[in-house]
Amino acid sequence: MTPLLEVxxxxxxxxxxxxxxxxxxxxxxxVDGVNLHVAPGETLGLVGESGCGKSTLGRCITRLYQPTSxxxxxxxxxxxxxxxxxxxxxxxxxxxxxxxxxxxLNARHTVGEILEEPLIIHKxxxxxxxxxxxxxxxxxVGLPARSVTRYPFEFSGGQRQRIGIARxxxxxxxxxxxxxPVSALDVSIQSQILNLLVELQQELNLAYLxxxxxxAVVKHISDRIAIMYLGRIVESGPGEALYRNxxxxxxxxxxxxxxxxxxxxxxxxxxxKGDVPSPINPPSGCRFHTRCPRATQICKEQEPxxxxxxxxxxxxxxxxxxxxx
Amino acid sequence: MQDAILEVDDLVVEFDTDEGRxxxxxxxxxxxxxGETVGVVGESGCGKSVTAQSIMRLLPQPMGQIVGGAxxxxxxxxxxxxLEEMRRIRGARIGMVFxxxxxxxxxxxxxxxxxxxVILLHKKVSKQEALQKAVAIxxxxxxxxxxxxxxxxxxxxxxxxxxxxxxxxxLVCEPDLLIADEPTTALDVTIQAQxxxxxxxxxxxxxxAVMLITHDLGVIAETCQNVVVMYxxxxxxRGTVYDIFDKPSHPYTQGLLASxxxxxxxxxxxxxxxPGMVPGLRDLPPGCRFENRxxxxxxxxxxxxxxxxxxxxxxxxxxxxxxxxxxxxxGGVI
Ligand SMILES: Nc1ncnc2c1ncn2[C@@H]1O[C@H](COP(=O)(O)OP(=O)(O)OP(=O)(O)O)[C@@H](O)[C@H]1O
Ligand SMILES: Nc1ncnc2c1ncn2[C@@H]1O[C@H](COP(=O)(O)OP(=O)(O)OP(=O)(O)O)[C@@H](O)[C@H]1O
Ligand code: SF4
Ligand code: SF4
Ligand SMILES: [Mg+2]
Ligand SMILES: [Mg+2]
Numbered sequence: 001m002t003p004l005l006e007v008x009x010x011x012x013x014x015x016x017x018x019x020x021x022x023x024x025x026x027x028x029x030x031v032d033g034v035n036l037h038v039a040p041g042e043t044l045g046l047v048g049e050s051g052c053g054k055s056t057l058g059r060c061i062t063r064l065y066q067p068t069s070x071x072x073x074x075x076x077x078x079x080x081x082x083x084x085x086x087x088x089x090x091x092x093x094x095x096x097x098x099x100x101x102x103x104x105l106n107a108r109h110t111v112g113e114i115l116e117e118p119l120i121i122h123k124x125x126x127x128x129x130x131x132x133x134x135x136x137x138x139x140x141v142g143l144p145a146r147s148v149t150r151y152p153f154e155f156s157g158g159q160r161q162r163i164g165i166a167r168x169x170x171x172x173x174x175x176x177x178x179x180x181p182v183s184a185l186d187v188s189i190q191s192q193i194l195n196l197l198v199e200l201q202q203e204l205n206l207a208y209l210x211x212x213x214x215x216a217v218v219k220h221i222s223d224r225i226a227i228m229y230l231g232r233i234v235e236s237g238p239g240e241a242l243y244r245n246x247x248x249x250x251x252x253x254x255x256x257x258x259x260x261x262x263x264x265x266x267x268x269x270x271x272x273k274g275d276v277p278s279p280i281n282p283p284s285g286c287r288f289h290t291r292c293p294r295a296t297q298i299c300k301e302q303e304p305x306x307x308x309x310x311x312x313x314x315x316x317x318x319x320x321x322x323x324x325x
Numbered sequence: 326m327q328d329a330i331l332e333v334d335d336l337v338v339e340f341d342t343d344e345g346r347x348x349x350x351x352x353x354x355x356x357x358x359x360g361e362t363v364g365v366v367g368e369s370g371c372g373k374s375v376t377a378q379s380i381m382r383l384l385p386q387p388m389g390q391i392v393g394g395a396x397x398x399x400x401x402x403x404x405x406x407x408l409e410e411m412r413r414i415r416g417a418r419i420g421m422v423f424x425x426x427x428x429x430x431x432x433x434x435x436x437x438x439x440x441x442x443v444i445l446l447h448k449k450v451s452k453q454e455a456l457q458k459a460v461a462i463x464x465x466x467x468x469x470x471x472x473x474x475x476x477x478x479x480x481x482x483x484x485x486x487x488x489x490x491x492x493x494x495x496l497v498c499e500p501d502l503l504i505a506d507e508p509t510t511a512l513d514v515t516i517q518a519q520x521x522x523x524x525x526x527x528x529x530x531x532x533x534a535v536m537l538i539t540h541d542l543g544v545i546a547e548t549c550q551n552v553v554v555m556y557x558x559x560x561x562x563r564g565t566v567y568d569i570f571d572k573p574s575h576p577y578t579q580g581l582l583a584s585x586x587x588x589x590x591x592x593x594x595x596x597x598x599x600p601g602m603v604p605g606l607r608d609l610p611p612g613c614r615f616e617n618r619x620x621x622x623x624x625x626x627x628x629x630x631x632x633x634x635x636x637x638x639x640x641x642x643x644x645x646x647x648x649x650x651x652x653x654x655x656g657g658v659i
Contacts, residue, residue: 049515050484050513187581188580189602190584191586191596191598194586194596195595195596195598198593198595213513215514216543216585216586219588219592220592221592239592256518257514257517258588259541260543260546260547261546261570262570263546263570264567269522271518271519275486
């Protein structure tokens with residue numbers, strides 16, 4: 001299938017200002033050469049530790065940020081350098097859901113106003129048609145119709161996330177970047193929202209880029225998964241293959257570190273040394289070499305590239321010594 | 326079987342708020358034995374932290390009050406101690422670690438100063454000995470170049486490192502009991518794995534008991550021998566980790582276990598849900614507090630408060646209909 005979204009060698013370097021004249025002498029290489037693709041109706045899960053660049057990548061794709069370099073092809077059109085005025089139709093088609101909906105919802109507007117706003121901006125329907133659409137949206141995300149007159153703060157975390165989702169689907173997009181949409185929710189609420197996202201995907205043929213640090217959640221909702229470390233994708237492929245047969249030492253340790261909710265199954269954790277290094281001064285060669293149990297001399301010198309791994313069910317892995325744990 | 330070093334018995338805690346008095350804990354009871362790890366699990370707002378704060382006598386004052394029950398540490402009622410006596414127990418015999426390490430650290434003092442202060446407060450040692458002890462414990466919790474770190478400030482450390490320092494501070498006086506309130510929730514899984522491993526190792530070295538508060542059932546399964554499941558200020562169920570995961574007998578425990586996505590389930594399959602949400606303290610249902618979300622509730626549940634009943638051994642459950650529902654029971658439906 002031709003991808004809906006294709007990202008090639010994408011970089012987002014933030015200037016780090018320091019010194020008297022606030023000259024940017026260093027750069028935070030938050031996203032540093034990312035390749036990925038998402039097919040229509042598909043979920044690509046994006047997993048990685050705090051600060052590895054997941055949100056930055058998501059914000060580049062929704063063009064909240066102007067990336068430093070690289071290509072973002074959406075329906076075969078490179079949108080990475082598009083100017084704001086040309087982005088309007090695109091903003092309809094690519095939406096975003098955030099971890100804390102309250103931050104992204106205007107607290108002084110009622111839920112009805114919040115949901116109607118995108119329809120007004122994109123000049124969709126008259127007043128009456130818009131109100132009908134708002135009612136339909138509330139119903140779709142499982143909120144009572146009377147919510148229209150209420151304010152975001154009157155809702156619980158899970159309900160607010162439903163409002164965020166309703167707003168994201170209001171314009172019938174084809175891609176939604178979901179940035180940790182369930183990370184702040186309790187398990188019983190988390191499962192409600194995950195079910196809703198799956199239902200809506202099937203109903204509306206939505207594609208998701210689903211960002212999270214909980215691999216079990218990502219595994220549940222994704223068709224394919226990409227593992228990110230310090231600004232780069234280190235391994236990706238179908239969820240099942242990645243979880244059953246990971247070839248990258250980082251993926252292996254990440255999976256082994258997930259506490260399994262079964263006391264009979266004491267996992268053999270592969271403990272990593274130390275912390276994630278700073279993206280301002282990433283390690284030479286393979287960025288994972290400072291923590292990798294398999295690192296050798298070549299890893300310090302040469303950056304590994306994503307390579308297809310035969311007989312793994314479709315994994316691509318960036319590692320000089322890729323193989324089972 | 327060893328004696329409990331901590332016994333919480335029928336604990337009732339209330340808060341004075343602008344809109345009147347609310348009851349955050351309503352008859353919470355459980356015990357912790359020497360050397361064991363007890364997990365306290367439940368969703369946001371169910372009273373896990375208030376339980377910990379009550380034990381440590383750190384409830385926000387003057388709003389938070391223990392209005393009933395007892396908290397016995399080595400048989401001594403902590404609620405009857407003076408603040409001065411309590412201060413001596415805190416840090417020395419009961420250590421604590423919270424979710425956000427910065428709340429436990431003073432941003433304007435060096436790591437070394439904060440550690441040695443704790444040691445000097447509780448131990449009769451010279452300044453020199455305190456310094457040595459401090460470096461040794463930093464080394465023990467896995468902080469590289471501990472002598473250099475002694476001179477650094479909290480903001481110079483990563484989140485994982487800070488949590489290690491807090492653990493070092495909690496453990497430097499070798500307490501009998503460590504209370505850890507979501508110690509790894511703010512950390513990445515790979516760092517979480519390091520910290521949990523560290524707590525377990527230190528526990529084995531020192532024979533310390535641990536009360537581990539978390540909402541992560543995975544963390545519970547991997548680290549605890551006994552589990553307390555809380556819901557809306559009460560204990561819903563408790564027992565060994567095998568009782569809880571193999572034979573969950575409370576509909577809430579059953580719902581929790583069924584609703585978590587697992588690595589080996591079919592992608593995009595429908596997850597079991599618990600409908601609705603945890604009621605606020607101001608609108609608690611009168612009978613069973615789980616009544617408005619429970620698939621098995623009936624009229625009796627709306628009026629009658631379930632009391633804890635023994636399922637088997639240490640396993641207890643507070644549900645009117647647990648016998649008909651429990652997998653531990655012949656003919657149980659789940
Ligand atoms: N607007 C910005 N300006 C400057 N630096 C930024 C900005 N946004 C992110 N960064 C930096 O870029 C790096 C990647 O951050 P990002 O938020 O993308 O990580 P993340 O993977 O989403 O982490 P988390 O799991 O904590 O949300 C970090 O070092 C961060 O400090
Ligand atoms: N200072 C306070 N004043 C009034 N109510 C309070 C206060 N502190 C806690 N509460 C209430 O007591 C209840 C239990 O809170 P607690 O912090 O123990 O929950 P928790 O189980 O630790 O949740 P979380 O998982 O979110 O940390 C909540 O309903 C909370 O609103
Ligand atoms: S390239 Fe080397 S350092 Fe990097 S992950 Fe592979 S073995 Fe480890
Ligand atoms: S007492 Fe009734 S409402 Fe409460 S958990 Fe048991 S069956 Fe459900
Ligand atoms: Mg992020
Ligand atoms: Mg808490």
